[in-house]
Each structure stands twice: as C-alpha cells, then as structure tokens.
Amino acid sequence: MPRKIAFLGGGGVRTPLVVFGIDESAKKLDAEELVLYDIDTERVEMIAELGREVVRSNGGSLRVTVVQTEEEAVDGASFVLNSVRVGGIATRAHDECASISCGYPGQETTGPGGVAMGQRTIPIAIKQARLVERLAPKAWIINFTNPAGLITQAIMHHSSARVVGICDTPTEMLHRIQSALKVSASELECDYVGLNHLGWIRRIVVRGQDVTDRVLNDDAILSQLYSAPLFDHELIRALRLIPTEYLFFYYSRRRALENQKRQGSTRGEQIAQMNESLTLRLMNLFSKGDAPGALQAYIDYLNLRSGSYMKLEGEGQSAFDQQAPEEDPFRAASGYHRIALQVMNSLCSNKSDRVIVNTRNGSVLPEIDADDVIETACNIGNDKIEALPAGSLPEAVRGLVLAVKAYERAAIEAAISGSERDLRKAMLLYPSIGEWEPSQDLLKVMRWR
Structure with missing residues (x-):
C-alpha cells in the first residue's frame, strides 16, 4: 500500500x-x-x-x-x-535581540x-x-x-x-572535509562525537589512512571547513578536535556578541526580512499564474540565505552584503532534505546505511545516561536505528558535554512543570548562561511561551 x-x-x-x-x-x-x-x-x-x-x-x-x-x-x-x-520567525528575532540586550550572543x-x-x-x-x-x-x-x-x-x-x-551540521562538516581533501564520500571516514549543535570530529581517515594530523596542521584545509572564519586554527590544534560551527557560540562568545552589536542586527532579523520579501514575491508571481517564476524566486532566496550563513556572527557582515551563489539548492550534496531522505530511505531498505543522527545513547558514550539522546553515527536499515560504539568523550570536551546534557534534562523538566525556579535552575546549569542573577532579567525579556 x-x-x-x-x-x-x-x-x-x-x-x-x-x-x-x-x-x-x-x-x-x-x-x-x-x-x-x-x-x-x-x-x-x-x-x-x-x-x-x-x-x-x-x-x-x-x-x-x-x-x-x-x-x-x-x-x-x-x-x-x-x-x-x-x-514564528518574529519570536526568534525578538529573543535574539533580547539576548544581546542582556549581554549574550543572539x-x-x-x-x-x-x-x-x-x-x-x-x-x-x-x-x-x-x-x-x-x-x-x-x-x-x-x-x-x-x-x-x-x-x-x-x-x-x-x-x-x-x-x-536530524540535523545537517555534522553531514555538512563531513562534506566540507571531503571537498577540502578532494576525496569521494566512499573514501572518507570521520569519527564524530557529541550532542546536537555541540559536536566534534576527532579522527579523519582517507582510504584507510589516518590523516587527522595532516588536517590539523594545514591552515589551508582548516580554512575550508567553515562558511566564515569562526575558529582560530591554534584553538583547533589545542583541542586536537575539529569543532562544528555552533561551538563558536561557546568558544568565541565575546566575538559573536561584538559582531552582532557592530552589525546592529541578528540572523533572525535578517531572515525575517528575507522571508517577508520572499512571501511578497511569491504572492505576486502566483497571482499572475507564473509558477516557474515563483520557483526561481525561491531558488534565489535559498542561495542568498545559504550564502550568508554565519557571516554576521563570524565576520559582522550583513546577509544583504553577500554575493549569493548561483547553485541548485535542490541538488546540493548536503542539507536537511538530504539527511531526512537518507534516513527515511535507509529505514525502508533491507541494507543499512551509516548516518549521524540524534538518538538514544544506550552504551555509546559511557559518561551519559543510557536514555539520554546524543548525536552519533548509526547504522540505519530494516526499520531500525542502531547507534555505533564511540568510546569515551575526549577529555577536552567532556565537561562541556556533560554540563549541556544536564541543562537539557533540567530544561525539559522546567517545560513540563512550568516552574520559574526550575527554569532558572536550567539556565544556571547551562554553560552559555551559568549564573543565577542574570536569569531573572532573562525571564523578563524573553518570550518563553
């Protein structure tokens, strides 16, 4: 059927x-x-x-x-x-601006x-x-x-x-490593560890050979791994791990905040403007019966949006100052739609495929509770998702991962209880906030419901 x-x-x-x-x-x-x-x-x-x-x-x-x-x-x-x-996007824009007003990146x-x-x-x-x-x-x-x-x-x-x-951050990183090393996906194997928006590549293998040190010591390769210059290469070498892009908001909070203040806007505000412009264009084109024109307007929107990703936070540049790439976003090698279809196709297949997704930890990371969700490589097939063994968390990131996971558990509890005290506790545990007094101000300015 x-x-x-x-x-x-x-x-x-x-x-x-x-x-x-x-x-x-x-x-x-x-x-x-x-x-x-x-x-x-x-x-x-x-x-x-x-x-x-x-x-x-x-x-x-x-x-x-x-x-x-x-x-x-x-x-x-x-x-x-x-x-x-x-x-909606207006609430995102509001909360990002409210974060900045309280001294945090938005x-x-x-x-x-x-x-x-x-x-x-x-x-x-x-x-x-x-x-x-x-x-x-x-x-x-x-x-x-x-x-x-x-x-x-x-x-x-x-x-x-x-x-x-699902999230396209890990697969986008793998694609960038693949492009930087000029190898095919079948020739590359990466060891990924972490949580959603808190992950690292700790080992890179090409055709059976460990090339991690080569990558870590090559500035030209490291520069190709991000859409904007987010991380000092010495930071990456100090960790001996390649952080995914959202670690920028942990490792370089002051720089992110300063760039947002200098630009005078946030990513959410810029996307809200893009979305409004797109909606008006689509309404106009559909009213004229020009569906192909509407599709092209949508493609232009996607290229502008992807071409400006992380530029504001990493470089202080406006999305509207960027040169949009002329690409076919539908046939891009990575993206949410790609990983979603990879997961769905694999679940419907008799053959398993290796995909990085968010799933139950089980015994993958021994430091984390079995029922907690982690982001990890899994074999997916035959209507099953099986997380692959990963070993212990690297010492350089163990404390951060455990603290963020403790925050996530507390945040879920706070959302269920509706308790202001529970929510302030969650913010206290969260390394991105980590203090008691500021949570009172945040409660006043953020849109929690």
Whole structure:
C-alpha cells in the first residue's frame, strides 16, 4: 500500500526542498502523498503550491496536499516530519535581540535564545508525538524541530512514539572535509562525537589512512571547513578536535556578541526580512499564474540565505552584503532534505546505511545516561536505528558535554512543570548562561511561551 507522509509545520520555507527529496525518492519510499499541516493556513497553501511546481518541474508524481488539522495529517502516516517554529520567525528575532540586550550572543538554538525556543516548543512537540503514538503508532517521527537534540529527547521521554532527530551540521562538516581533501564520500571516514549543535570530529581517515594530523596542521584545509572564519586554527590544534560551527557560540562568545552589536542586527532579523520579501514575491508571481517564476524566486532566496550563513556572527557582515551563489539548492550534496531522505530511505531498505543522527545513547558514550539522546553515527536499515560504539568523550570536551546534557534534562523538566525556579535552575546549569542573577532579567525579556 502506498505510503502517506505527513509534515507538521509544513508552511516553513524549507518544505519545498523536502518535497523535492520525497518526490525524487517516491518509488524507493513507495510514497504517494505528502500531507502538509500548519497553523498559518494562508502560508501553507502558498508553500504547497510551490511544492507542486517543484514536483511538476522535476517530472514527478508526488501529490502535495494541505489539511486543516494535525489529526488529519498524522492519521495513518508512515512517516511524520516535524518542523515547527512556535511563535514564528518574529519570536526568534525578538529573543535574539533580547539576548544581546542582556549581554549574550543572539542565536536561535544556543544560549538564552535556545532556552526560550526549547521552552516554547517542548510541550507542542510532546503533544504532537502523543498524537502520532495514537493515530500512527508504527510511524517514525523525523524530527527537524530545533533545538533538535533537546526536542528529540523530550519526545522520547514523554511518549512511546518512534523518533529520530536530524540535523545537517555534522553531514555538512563531513562534506566540507571531503571537498577540502578532494576525496569521494566512499573514501572518507570521520569519527564524530557529541550532542546536537555541540559536536566534534576527532579522527579523519582517507582510504584507510589516518590523516587527522595532516588536517590539523594545514591552515589551508582548516580554512575550508567553515562558511566564515569562526575558529582560530591554534584553538583547533589545542583541542586536537575539529569543532562544528555552533561551538563558536561557546568558544568565541565575546566575538559573536561584538559582531552582532557592530552589525546592529541578528540572523533572525535578517531572515525575517528575507522571508517577508520572499512571501511578497511569491504572492505576486502566483497571482499572475507564473509558477516557474515563483520557483526561481525561491531558488534565489535559498542561495542568498545559504550564502550568508554565519557571516554576521563570524565576520559582522550583513546577509544583504553577500554575493549569493548561483547553485541548485535542490541538488546540493548536503542539507536537511538530504539527511531526512537518507534516513527515511535507509529505514525502508533491507541494507543499512551509516548516518549521524540524534538518538538514544544506550552504551555509546559511557559518561551519559543510557536514555539520554546524543548525536552519533548509526547504522540505519530494516526499520531500525542502531547507534555505533564511540568510546569515551575526549577529555577536552567532556565537561562541556556533560554540563549541556544536564541543562537539557533540567530544561525539559522546567517545560513540563512550568516552574520559574526550575527554569532558572536550567539556565544556571547551562554553560552559555551559568549564573543565577542574570536569569531573572532573562525571564523578563524573553518570550518563553
């Protein structure tokens, strides 16, 4: 029987990318229909129309439909994709600006902005997971919703739904290493360890040869691993680990904050402007019946957005000062839609594939509780996800990982209890905040609900 795939939060700007991926893999997934649900009914209809143009231009057959309730979307689905932003992009922009006003970098998933995002989102994610548990008990939730590791753990601890969290940060890093070393994906093997948005590459092997030292000692290679010059190369060599990009907000907080202040805006504010401009263009083009023009406007938007990634925080540059690359974002080697489809295709296959995802720790990292969620390499296939052995955390990052995981557990507890004291405790445990008194001010200015 053909599969129905549901997308909660389907009015998001990345949905057409996911449409493309599912349409491209429709035969492998045996997928007939992608059902979108979003509380913004006007926006989701426009995004659905864009998705249909993606399918048409690709010569595909996937049906893209919109429903009015979560129940309609979830009922009988084989996969439930979850990508919700409670409060919308305006709330992200507000919280990033509020973080800066309190002396912290403004970032949606890390620091005070990440705490607020988690508190708003955890109850909604658990509610949706329980809906899946009831109406589609055999379905996998493919959790896009940020903070991905935190939300995946909340779903796993407070429902019986099957869930895996995905993020393109690790796979993007692997792709950059592959490009810098000029090797194919099949020739490269990397040892990744950590949590979502808190991960490191600790070993790089090319065709069976360990090239970690070569990479660490080559400034030209290290410079190619990030979209902006985030980390001093001596920092990387001191750690003997290659940090993923979000570690910038731990290792270089002052620089991130100074760049944001100098620019006078945040990434959230800039994306809000991009989204508003995109919406107006799409409405105008669709009103004229120009669906191909709307698709091109969307491609231009994606290129501008990806080309400006981390430039504000790392260099103090505005997104609107960047030269947008002329690429085909649908066929990019990495991205959320790519890893989502890799996971879904692998779950439907008789052969296993190795993918870095957010899943239950088990015995992978001995320092972390078995039921906690980590981001790690897994073998995925035959409707199963099996985390691969990883050994102990490197000493240089062990304390940070354990502290952030303690924060995540406390943050979930605070979202469930609704207690202000529990929330302040979570912020106290979080290394990005780590003090008691500032949490009182943060409570006044952030949008927690």
